[in-house]
Amino acid sequence: MVFMPSTYLPPHLATPQFTECTAQDQETFSAAMFKGFHEEPSQEEKDVLGAVWDADRHFGFTVDDRWIATAGSFARTMTVPGGSVPVSAFTAVTVAAPYRRRGLLTRMMQHELDTAYADRGEPISILWASEAPIYGRFGFAPAVMRARLLAETPAMGFLPQVDFGDGSVDEVSHETFSTAAKAIRTRLLADEPGALNRDDDWWAWTLFDPPAWRKGATQYKWILHYNRSGTPDGYAYFRVRGKNDVTGPQSEVQIHEVEAATPQGYASLMRYLMQIDLTRSFKMRNARPDEPLRHLLSNPRALRTEISDGIYVRIVDVAAALVARKYLSDVDVVLEIEDVQVPSNNGRFRLEAGTDGAKVTKARRKPDLSLSDLELGAIYLGGVPLSDLHRAGRVIEHKKGAAATVSAAFGWPRAPWCVDNF
Numbered sequence: 001m002v003f004m005p006s007t008y009l010p011p012h013l014a015t016p017q018f019t020e021c022t023a024q025d026q027e028t029f030s031a032a033m034f035k036g037f038h039e040e041p042s043q044e045e046k047d048v049l050g051a052v053w054d055a056d057r058h059f060g061f062t063v064d065d066r067w068i069a070t071a072g073s074f075a076r077t078m079t080v081p082g083g084s085v086p087v088s089a090f091t092a093v094t095v096a097a098p099y100r101r102r103g104l105l106t107r108m109m110q111h112e113l114d115t116a117y118a119d120r121g122e123p124i125s126i127l128w129a130s131e132a133p134i135y136g137r138f139g140f141a142p143a144v145m146r147a148r149l150l151a152e153t154p155a156m157g158f159l160p161q162v163d164f165g166d167g168s169v170d171e172v173s174h175e176t177f178s179t180a181a182k183a184i185r186t187r188l189l190a191d192e193p194g195a196l197n198r199d200d201d202w203w204a205w206t207l208f209d210p211p212a213w214r215k216g217a218t219q220y221k222w223i224l225h226y227n228r229s230g231t232p233d234g235y236a237y238f239r240v241r242g243k244n245d246v247t248g249p250q251s252e253v254q255i256h257e258v259e260a261a262t263p264q265g266y267a268s269l270m271r272y273l274m275q276i277d278l279t280r281s282f283k284m285r286n287a288r289p290d291e292p293l294r295h296l297l298s299n300p301r302a303l304r305t306e307i308s309d310g311i312y313v314r315i316v317d318v319a320a321a322l323v324a325r326k327y328l329s330d331v332d333v334v335l336e337i338e339d340v341q342v343p344s345n346n347g348r349f350r351l352e353a354g355t356d357g358a359k360v361t362k363a364r365r366k367p368d369l370s371l372s373d374l375e376l377g378a379i380y381l382g383g384v385p386l387s388d389l390h391r392a393g394r395v396i397e398h399k400k401g402a403a404a405t406v407s408a409a410f411g412w413p414r415a416p417w418c419v420d421n422f
């Protein structure tokens with residue numbers, strides 16, 4: 001006989017209670033969350049992730065003191081064109097199978113949208129979507145793309161004019177790597193829209209390398225590029241998946257992150273990674289959509305590129321988000337925004353902006369463009385041109401030429417990119 005507590009109610013009779021986390025809930029909350037993702041992490045993984053966990057930002061639904069739905073966020077800072085902004089990095093979304101499709105996710109999302117700016121001053125919420133159709137209805141738009149790069153390395157070859165500089169690349173210990181990489185990334189962060197800040201705990205999570213995640217490949221190998229005077233100015237980390245067949249060695253290099261302060265450092269790191277003995281191919285699961293590697297190659301066709309959605313952006317407060325970034329050209333425009341979930345975002349906003357920053361005021365005059373929060377999230381980081389959304393019929397142009405003007409102003413020389421997993 002199966003024992004049930006006397007208060008037990010089967011799912012169709014139970015009423016889930018909205019519940020905010022306390023520090024004491026960490027273990028039961030994360031157990032429910034991992035279950036929702038079909039994951040069974042080691043204690044070490046729980047500890048490393050636990051170090052960045054913030055009880056005050058997590059919530060969900062309980063039934064009889066059991067978590068049956070989870071969600072929450074991390075406080076991060078994201079680089080935006082010409083600046084940076086506090087963001088709510090939304091995550092840990094699960095609803096237990098017996099309670100799915102009863103509107104619990106919808107209620108958790110509304111809580112996030114009601115509190116991100118009003119309570120925490122975060123005008124933008126971002127997330128990685130487990131499945132692409134889930135979040136558009138809540139105003140989250142794919143705004144940062146990621147590229148999956150694959151190539152047979154012997155077929156690649158570098159252009160003769162590539163400048164590899166006069167430094168060198170070396171494999172180093174985790175400790176040496178971590179100290180140098182933190183310093184290099186701190187210098188580069190301001191120029192990388194979409195990138196998230198990392199404190200020491202986030203670095204520990206980023207470089208975390210448990211055997212269960214290697215799937216037959218080596219542990220991470222850490223490399224630095226040293227410039228002519230011997231100062232590290234670039235880094236990469238990667239694994240090698242050993243493979244042999246009758247034709248000989250066929251190992252694959254799996255690259256996780258490459259950062260360099262100079263073109264020479266970047267080219268040298270890439271050459272190192274493409275020319276490791278006994279390897280014949282490489283794979284990079286989350287490369288920049290505008291990864292410069294292709295411009296180094298004599299045979300660019302050897303590089304296969306698959307673009308897919310990366311970070312989703314939700315503008316939670318229109319005015320605060322628009323003034324947080326800079327613009328590539330001058331623009332004075334009235335945007336009419338429609339936002340179903342955040343009433344204060346509805347209406348007409350005058351954006352007077354340029355290379356020095358922006359001013360946003362509520363407007364009375366006729367709009368130049370009409371769009372919803374979803375389109376605004378998509379264009380915000382400069383990765384999706386507004387003119388594309390206009391051509392797709394998702395932005396209405398009331399004043400001829402406004403779509404092109406606003407599209408140019410929202411653009412940025414670098415495509416947004418995010419390699420941080422949260």
Ligand SMILES: CC(=O)SCCNC(=O)CCNC(=O)[C@H](O)C(C)(C)COP(=O)(O)OP(=O)(O)OC[C@H]1O[C@@H](n2cnc3c(N)ncnc32)[C@H](O)[C@@H]1OP(=O)(O)O
Pocket residue numbers: 036037090091092093094095096099100101102103104105106107127128129130131133134
């Ligand atoms: C940021 C992150 O953490 S991403 C991780 C998301 N979580 C997961 O993938 C874990 C496994 N999945 C789940 O736990 C759940 O299925 C969830 C959280 C995705 C959905 O929770 P639910 O409580 O069932 O969602 P809810 O009932 O509020 O659904 C709202 C709407 O979204 C739709 N929807 C929900 N999940 C999906 C999905 N996976 N694909 C497409 N549509 C979906 C529903 O059909 C519903 O549509 P409707 O309003 O037109 O009827």
